[in-house]
Structures are given as structure tokens and as C-alpha cells.
Amino acid sequence: MRKSFLVLALIYGMMLAGAAYWQLYSDLDESPANPRYYLMFRQERGPIFDGCGRTLAFSAAEDGVYVRCYAAPSLSHVVGYFHERYGITGLERLYQEELSQGRSLFTTLDLELQKRAEELLQGVNGAVVALRPATGEVLALVSSPWVDGSALDENWPDYLADVRSPFLNRATQGLYPPGSTVKPIVYWAAAALGRVDDETSWSDPGVLNLPGGMISNAGGRAHGQISIAEALAYSSNVVFAELAVDLEEQLLKCFRLFGLGQQIDFELGNLEGFVPAGIASPYHAAQLGIGQGELLVTPLQMAQAAAALANGGILMRPYLVKELRGGLRLRQITRPQVVQELLPKSAANTVRKAMALAAREGTAQTHLSGSLDYAGKTGTAQTGRSAADHAWFIGFAPVDAPQVAVAVVIEHGGAGAAAAAPVGAEIMLKALQMSE
Amino acid sequence: MGLLYRTWFEFTGWAAALVLWLFILQGQVIWWQPAALWAVFVVLWFLTTRLGGDPGALPLAAVLVFCGWVFLTRLDPALAEGHSYGILLGGAAFCFGLLVPWTRLSLGRLWAWAALALLATTAVLGESAGGAKAWLNLWGLRFQPVELARIFLVFYLGDEIHRGGNKWEPLLYLTSFCLILAWQRDLGPAVLVFLVFCWMWLQLSFSWGKLLGLTAAVLVGFYSAFRLFPHVESRVLAWLKPWHYLDSKGYQVLQGLFALRAGGVVGQGLGEGLVHVIPQGHTDYLFAIIGEEFGFLGISALLLCYLGLAFWAVRIVDRLEGRERLIGLGLTLLLHVQVFLVVGGILRLFPFTGLTLPLVSFGSTSLVAQLWMLGIIARLGCRGGEE
Structure with a gap:
């Protein structure tokens, strides 16, 4: 029994x-x-705020049920959307459990800056990422076009039919050749390895003949005898191709140090992009040195690299979520995290000065050059097809104690100086106004 | 031990008073229901103690019955009212079991014939409900004869197995019993009685060969039922691939699991669950609803109450000898194997058989039969193995 x-x-x-x-x-x-x-989906959930406590997402009561609303349409790529028919994306998905328990999420975003970037990208395909260099906080992340998380019901069929792919987050999932925006990194590599110093001067005949091909400056212009800083400011392809040939495999290593071709530990995920494993020929190295060849990067990677140059070579992990509050559990605060310290510090400072020169009198000049103290570098990435080039800009401001670093890409925007640089400058201006 | 029982009893009393007060405040319930429930178990407690029996089952049964009553009130106060009459009747049935020396009635085959007659009458004159023709209407009194018939059958089996006469005779009656039930499309009790029989037979004298043979018989029976009866097939498919049939056969199984998952550790709270999406929530699937609203802790408490009942019954039966020992075991198993079949079915450990949760689910006949069985076991405890 x-x-x-x-x-x-x-x-x-x-x-x-x-x-x-x-x-x-x-x-x-x-x-x-x-x-x-x-x-x-009909219950109230915790709100999502920006870094200053402005509401980004909230549950609005409608006939006894709650509907999720968003402060700006472009937030759908970052905050995500939350809809009973179309699912959950972005931070809404990542923090589903916490938000459904009524906890509130504080992000690093700046709603005003996000809206400004949204305004500047209206009507074009492209992306903007703005970071705080010292911490890696993402101040704005806009990918255009976007879907409006507050109006999915009305527009869903249009979104599905849109050939511009409004669901694609170009800032983290868009892969582009970086063009001349890699030149600051090449410069950094050469400076860090002691291959150049401020006095080094180069002669630039406008064309560089190498076995396998030829590298020429934009418009075939010869810059004559110039310093390396001027070569960056005027975006000399010949000089940077020569530097790259000289650096060989070290070049690829430095690209990786700056996060290109690397996985970024980011809340929304990020594509790795592509940096080749080895250099096949001097011509190959030359192409990579001017951001062509098979190089592919995301705007977030370029923003991270720009922020690292602004931050004296300290590469910070970009992050979106600052804090979780409310509920029975304690507040959870994200701490800034150093990914890599790129030494020596002087190399980053050298590049920073050259980028400031580019913004003052070089290719990165804009209508704001007189009033805004910024550093920058433009890029015009050939797409390999008959379509117009992609326009790039990376930069930071103010030059001596950077508060904001940006990367801008405008698909088929043509020359970076004309299409992307003004956008980048406007965003930096707005960011500095906001932080005052 | 006595102190423990007393604590249990007082605890349930306070809980009952509290919930009663809450419900009366909301004007949702007629006050006599919990009061009658309470009075029934108090009276039974004193009666059992007076007769020198072990009343330990009563607080545990009271918790279970009370839990069932609370949930039925929460689902539909009209159901709870009907159930309350069942509780009163169940109290009478317990006394009936306690005062009449059932196990001394050595009626032999008569028990089996009574069981078969009850079933056969139902099969011919019965009414259908919920896919099975299991109801008998006698002068306005509507009940499920199978609940009583299986107790009769256990009396017979205990008698017969103990006597060790013709080995095939109990099997013959058992098979006829199961076949009539199969014909009525009510396979749950058939499975239950068959498993109880196997266990009793093994209890008499255990051998691995026997166990192996019985396992084989269960598997063969299972497979042939699967091939023969479409509703068995659908239950098996609902068990194996509920996701494949989530709108049809698998709906109930999945909704039960969703409800359990929604309960988590402490549950959604009484009245907070999404209970009306589960088919047969007040009978077969009440367990899932309790799981949603009281959570894993509530489920654990419920299962511990059953385990306590098993402990109480085994302690009594262990002191008995011979025929009564087997019958006592059979009655105990009748209750607990039913719990396993229901709970295991809802937890997707094996196909759901469509039985109710003993002492908890809605159903007066079932409640009356369960309390009668507890009364019989309590009676066995009163004499304490003097035979």
C-alpha cells in the first residue's frame, strides 16, 4: 500500500x-x-520618452480601448510601432514585457532634433544618425521614407506598394559604399602609424597610374603641392590612394578598428557591412582608400566612426535606451560603454583639425560655414550604375569640444557637398541649439 | 495531525467567510450557499469523529469543493446554485457511505450486474449532452449513472480479484462495461475503470510480467479505439498536433494551455481571467481556469489537497485486510486516477479524456458519487481493521 x-x-x-x-x-x-x-494591444502600456522627458509614444484611450500613438512618424524606425494587426517592432518589441507591465522607457533621443532631421529628409531616400560622441547616445536616427506608426490602418496598403521600401531602416540596415567619408580614417591610420606628419607635403598631379587601373580626382583637378590636411579638405583621391597603397593591410585593420565591417552591439541591430579580408593589388588598396571597391557600410557605422574621431579616438557603443522606470523593480540605467580606445589620441586630433579645415574652406563648406564651428567630410559614392551617386556627409560640432556627431546619406543625391553636407550642418546647428 | 487538520478547517472557514462577505457586498450571491457548504462539512466532521473515524479528508474535501463553488459562482451564479444543491446531496451521500457497511455487502456478481444494468438503461433510455449519451432522467431527476456504476464495478472487482476464482470473469464484465460506454461515446470512465482495475490487480500480487501484459493491453486498446472511434481519433490528434488544428480539434487544448500560461506564478486574480473562451470551462476545463486565475501556486495547493486525500485514504486502507483492502484501494484510485486523467489531459501529457475534476467541477452526480466514496472509505477507517 x-x-x-x-x-x-x-x-x-x-x-x-x-x-x-x-x-x-x-x-x-x-x-x-x-x-x-x-x-x-487594447490595454494601456508604459510610455516612451526622449532624453528630455518629451513623450515619444503613449497609449491614448479611444472608446474604452487604448491605441498607441507616436510623436513623430519617423520614430517608427526607432521606437517601432505596436498594432494589433501589424505587430510590434523596434523598441516596442524589444521592451514588450516591461512596457506591457506599465514601466516607462527613457530613450537617448532628442525629439526636436529627430523632427528637424525628418524635415530635412522629407521627400528623399536616405538616413541621418546623430550621436553624442562622449557617450554614444543616439540623439536622432531617421531613415526616409518611413511608415507612420500612428496611422498604419489608413496607409498600410500604400506602404506595402511603395517601391522606396518605407519599412527598411536605412540607418542600420542600409548598405552603401562610403566614398570619400573613409578618408578621415585613412588619414588617422597614416597618422597613427607615423607615416605622415603635419609637415608632409604631397604633389598631386590629378591622376595616379597604378598597375591595373587609374585613380583620378573629382573632375580630374590637379591640386599640385599640398599638405595632407589640405588633401583631406579638398578630398584628393590621388593622395589618399597613395596613402592606402602605402598602408596595405594596415588599412583594413584600421577600418575594422573604427567599426566598419564589424558587428555593432546596438539595440535595433545593425548590418555588418563589408570590408574585404585582404588586399589583392595596389590598385585594390587605392580604391579602398577612397571608399570605393567592395567596401559597404551603414550610416550608423559612419556616425560611430565620426563620433570616435570627435571623441579623441575613443569609440563608444551607440545606444538608444537610457533608463527603465516604474513598476516594482528598481530603475535600470544603461551606462555608456567604451568599445575601443584608438591610440594615439594625437592621431584623432590631427584628423579633427583637417576635417575642420574641410568645413572652413574645403569640400565640406556649407551655407553655415561662417556661423557654425564644425568639422566634416563629404563623400560622393559611385553606385556602379548609371544612376546618380550617393551623397555622404560625416561631421561633428563644435570642433574643440564636440557635442554631436552626424552621418548623413542621401541615396542618388549626387555630390555629397551639395546634397548631404547642408543637411548635416543643419542638424548639428539644431543639436547645438537644443543643448544650450 | 489533529491540530493540522483543525488548522486547515479553520483556515477554509475564514476564507469562506471572507469570500462570502465580498460576494454579498457585490450582491452577486445568495448567502445560503456557502453557509450550507460550510455546515455540511462541519456536521460531517463531528459525525465522523463521533464514530471513531479519521475525519482528515473533510477539510481537504471542503477546500476542493469550496474552490469549485467559488469558481462556478465566478463563471455563472446560476451554475453555482445548482451545484450547491449537489453539495447538500453530497453531504447526505457521505453520511450514507459512513453509516451503511457497504463493503460488508458481499453481493459478488450482483454488483457487476447492477453496474451493467445502469449503463444499459442509460444506453437505451438516456439523453445526450456534450457528445456523449450519458444522462438518465428518472422522474425529473437527471443524473449520470456511470458515476455510480463505476463504484459498483469496483465493489465487484475487489470482491472477485480477492476471491481469485475465475480469472477471466472480471475481465469479461469489465470489457462489457467498457463496450457499453464506448457505444455511448463516453470513453473517459471506461479508461478510468480499466486503469483502476489494472492497478488493483497489480496490488494483489505484483509481477513485471503482469505489468508488461497490462501495458500492452492498454496500448492495444488505445490503438484500436483510435482506429475505431472518430472522436477518439480527434482527441488524439488534438493532443499530438494542436497547432495543426487550432481552430477545430485542438482549440480546447490550446486555449487551456494559453489560460495556464496566462496564470504564471500567482495568477491573474479571481475574476481577471479570460475564461469564456475555453469550451467546457465549468466542467472538464475548470482546472485551466483555476490555473489562469490562481496561478501555479493555486494549482500546487489544489494538487496538494488531492495528495492529502490520497494520504488519508492510504493510511486507512493500509490497516485493512482482504477484500476491503482491495475495495478501499479501488475507491481511492477511482478518485485519483480521474484527477490524473483530467489534469494530465489538460497539461497535454496524454490525450484528454473528457472527465471532470473530482470534487471541484460542476456536476451534482459526480459530486454525490465522490462524497459517497469518501464516506465509504471513512467508514472503513472507523472500524480500523478489526476484521
């Missing part, structure tokens, strides 16, 4: 284990067959 009881107890134990499995470990909450999943 004791054995019978033991068997009974054993079976009850198994029942208990089964209940524990389903109740505590199973993952059935988000099953589409679960009616609770749909109810979840």
Missing part, C-alpha cells in the same frame, strides 16, 4: 512539473491563436 501511495505521489509530482512547465516556462503569450495576445 505504501508503494501505491508513493506511485500516487510521484504522479502528482509529475502533474506539478507539467503545470510548472506550461505556466512558468512555455512561450505561448504571443501566439496568434491566443486571444489574450490581441487583448494586449
Whole structure:
């Protein structure tokens, strides 16, 4: 009889284990067959704020049910959207559990800056990423076109039919050849390895002949005898091609140090891009040195690299979520994280000065050059097709103690100086105004 | 031990008073229901103690019955009212079991014939509900004869297995019993009785060969039922691939699991669950609803109450000898194997058989039969193995 009881107890134990499995470990909450999943979309959830406490996402009561609303349409690429028919994306998805428990999420974004960038990208395909160099906080992240998380019902068929792919987050998932925006990194590599110094001067005949091909400056212009800083400011292809040929494999290593072709530990994820494993020929190296060849980067990677140059070579991890508050648990605060210290510090400072020169009198000049103290570098990336080139800009401001670093890409925008640089300058201006 | 029981009893009393007060405040319930429930178990407690029995089952049964009543009130106060009459009747049934020396009635085959007659009457004159023709209407009294018939059958089996006469005779009656149930499309009780029989037979004298043979028989029976009866097939498919049939066969299984998952550790709270999406929530799937609203802790408490009942019954039965020992075991198993079949089915450990959760689910006949069985076991405890 004791054995019978033991068997009974054993079976009850198994029942208990089964209940524990389903109740505590199973993952059935988000099953589409679960009616609770749909109810979840009608319940109130925690708000999402920007770095200054302005509301980015909130639950609005409509006829007794809650509907999620967003402060700006471009936020759909960052904050995401939350809709019973179209699902959950972005931070809404990443922090689903916390938000559904009513906790509030404080992000690093600046709503005003985000809106300004949205305004500047209206009507073009492209992306803007603005970071705070000292910490890696993402101040704005806009990918154009976007879907409006507050008006999905009305526009969903249009979004699906849109050939410009409004669902694609170009800032983290868009891969572009970087063009001349890699030149600051090449310069940094040469400076860090002691291959150049301020006095080094180069003669630039406008064309560089190499076995396998020819590198020429934009418009075939010869710059004559110039310093390396001037070569950056005027974006001399010949000089940087020569530097790259000289650097060989070191060049690729430096690209990787700056995060190109590397996985970035970012909340929304980020494509790795492409940096080739080795250099095949001097011509290959020359092409890579001017940001062509098979190089592919995301705007977030370029923003991170620009921020590292602004921050004296300290590469910070970009992050979006500053803090979780509310509920029974303690506040969770994200701390800035150093990915890599790129030494020597003087190399970054040298590049910073050259980029400031580019903004003052070089190719990165804009209508704001007189009034705004910034550093920058433009890029015009050939797409390899007959379509217009991609326009790039990376920069930071103010030059001596940078508060903001940006990367701008405008697809088929033509020359970086004309299309992307003014956008970047406007964003830096707005960011400095906001931080005052 | 006595102190422990008393604490249990007082605890349930306070809980009952609290919930009663809350419900009355909301004007949702007629006050006599919990009061009657309470009175029934107090009276039974004193009666059992007076007769020199072990009343330990009563607080545990009270918790379970009370839990069922609370959930039925929460689902539909009209259901709870009907259930309350069942509780009163169940109290009477417990006394009936306690005062009449059932196990001394050595009626032999008569028990089996009574069981078969009850079933056969139902099969011919019965009414259908929920896919099974399991109801009998006698002068306005509507009940499920199978709940009583299986107790009769256990009396017979205990008698017969103990006597060790013709080995095939109990099997013959058992098979006829199961076949009639199969014909009525009510396979849950058939599985239950068969498993209880196997266990009793093994209890008499255990051998691995026997266990192996019985396991084989269970598997063969299972497979042939699967091939023969479409509703068994659909239950098996719902168990194996609920996602494949999430709108049809698998709906109930999945909704039960969703409800359990929604409960988590402490549950959504009474009245906060999404209970009306589960088919048969007040009978077969009440366990899932309790799981959603009271969580894993509530489920654990519920299963511990059952385990306590098993402990109480085994302690009594262990002191008995011979026929009564087997019958006592059979009655105990009838309750607990049913819990396993229900809970295991809802937890997707094996196909769901469509039985109710003993003492908790809605259903007066079932409640009356369960309390009668507890009364019989309590009676066995009163004499303390003097035979």
C-alpha cells in the first residue's frame, strides 16, 4: 500500500512539473491563436520618452480601448510601432514585457532634433544618425521614407506598394559604399602609424597610374603641392590612394578598428557591412582608400566612426535606451560603454583639425560655414550604375569640444557637398541649439 | 495531525467567510450557499469523529469543493446554485457511505450486474449532452449513472480479484462495461475503470510480467479505439498536433494551455481571467481556469489537497485486510486516477479524456458519487481493521 501511495505521489509530482512547465516556462503569450495576445494591444502600456522627458509614444484611450500613438512618424524606425494587426517592432518589441507591465522607457533621443532631421529628409531616400560622441547616445536616427506608426490602418496598403521600401531602416540596415567619408580614417591610420606628419607635403598631379587601373580626382583637378590636411579638405583621391597603397593591410585593420565591417552591439541591430579580408593589388588598396571597391557600410557605422574621431579616438557603443522606470523593480540605467580606445589620441586630433579645415574652406563648406564651428567630410559614392551617386556627409560640432556627431546619406543625391553636407550642418546647428 | 487538520478547517472557514462577505457586498450571491457548504462539512466532521473515524479528508474535501463553488459562482451564479444543491446531496451521500457497511455487502456478481444494468438503461433510455449519451432522467431527476456504476464495478472487482476464482470473469464484465460506454461515446470512465482495475490487480500480487501484459493491453486498446472511434481519433490528434488544428480539434487544448500560461506564478486574480473562451470551462476545463486565475501556486495547493486525500485514504486502507483492502484501494484510485486523467489531459501529457475534476467541477452526480466514496472509505477507517 505504501508503494501505491508513493506511485500516487510521484504522479502528482509529475502533474506539478507539467503545470510548472506550461505556466512558468512555455512561450505561448504571443501566439496568434491566443486571444489574450490581441487583448494586449487594447490595454494601456508604459510610455516612451526622449532624453528630455518629451513623450515619444503613449497609449491614448479611444472608446474604452487604448491605441498607441507616436510623436513623430519617423520614430517608427526607432521606437517601432505596436498594432494589433501589424505587430510590434523596434523598441516596442524589444521592451514588450516591461512596457506591457506599465514601466516607462527613457530613450537617448532628442525629439526636436529627430523632427528637424525628418524635415530635412522629407521627400528623399536616405538616413541621418546623430550621436553624442562622449557617450554614444543616439540623439536622432531617421531613415526616409518611413511608415507612420500612428496611422498604419489608413496607409498600410500604400506602404506595402511603395517601391522606396518605407519599412527598411536605412540607418542600420542600409548598405552603401562610403566614398570619400573613409578618408578621415585613412588619414588617422597614416597618422597613427607615423607615416605622415603635419609637415608632409604631397604633389598631386590629378591622376595616379597604378598597375591595373587609374585613380583620378573629382573632375580630374590637379591640386599640385599640398599638405595632407589640405588633401583631406579638398578630398584628393590621388593622395589618399597613395596613402592606402602605402598602408596595405594596415588599412583594413584600421577600418575594422573604427567599426566598419564589424558587428555593432546596438539595440535595433545593425548590418555588418563589408570590408574585404585582404588586399589583392595596389590598385585594390587605392580604391579602398577612397571608399570605393567592395567596401559597404551603414550610416550608423559612419556616425560611430565620426563620433570616435570627435571623441579623441575613443569609440563608444551607440545606444538608444537610457533608463527603465516604474513598476516594482528598481530603475535600470544603461551606462555608456567604451568599445575601443584608438591610440594615439594625437592621431584623432590631427584628423579633427583637417576635417575642420574641410568645413572652413574645403569640400565640406556649407551655407553655415561662417556661423557654425564644425568639422566634416563629404563623400560622393559611385553606385556602379548609371544612376546618380550617393551623397555622404560625416561631421561633428563644435570642433574643440564636440557635442554631436552626424552621418548623413542621401541615396542618388549626387555630390555629397551639395546634397548631404547642408543637411548635416543643419542638424548639428539644431543639436547645438537644443543643448544650450 | 489533529491540530493540522483543525488548522486547515479553520483556515477554509475564514476564507469562506471572507469570500462570502465580498460576494454579498457585490450582491452577486445568495448567502445560503456557502453557509450550507460550510455546515455540511462541519456536521460531517463531528459525525465522523463521533464514530471513531479519521475525519482528515473533510477539510481537504471542503477546500476542493469550496474552490469549485467559488469558481462556478465566478463563471455563472446560476451554475453555482445548482451545484450547491449537489453539495447538500453530497453531504447526505457521505453520511450514507459512513453509516451503511457497504463493503460488508458481499453481493459478488450482483454488483457487476447492477453496474451493467445502469449503463444499459442509460444506453437505451438516456439523453445526450456534450457528445456523449450519458444522462438518465428518472422522474425529473437527471443524473449520470456511470458515476455510480463505476463504484459498483469496483465493489465487484475487489470482491472477485480477492476471491481469485475465475480469472477471466472480471475481465469479461469489465470489457462489457467498457463496450457499453464506448457505444455511448463516453470513453473517459471506461479508461478510468480499466486503469483502476489494472492497478488493483497489480496490488494483489505484483509481477513485471503482469505489468508488461497490462501495458500492452492498454496500448492495444488505445490503438484500436483510435482506429475505431472518430472522436477518439480527434482527441488524439488534438493532443499530438494542436497547432495543426487550432481552430477545430485542438482549440480546447490550446486555449487551456494559453489560460495556464496566462496564470504564471500567482495568477491573474479571481475574476481577471479570460475564461469564456475555453469550451467546457465549468466542467472538464475548470482546472485551466483555476490555473489562469490562481496561478501555479493555486494549482500546487489544489494538487496538494488531492495528495492529502490520497494520504488519508492510504493510511486507512493500509490497516485493512482482504477484500476491503482491495475495495478501499479501488475507491481511492477511482478518485485519483480521474484527477490524473483530467489534469494530465489538460497539461497535454496524454490525450484528454473528457472527465471532470473530482470534487471541484460542476456536476451534482459526480459530486454525490465522490462524497459517497469518501464516506465509504471513512467508514472503513472507523472500524480500523478489526476484521
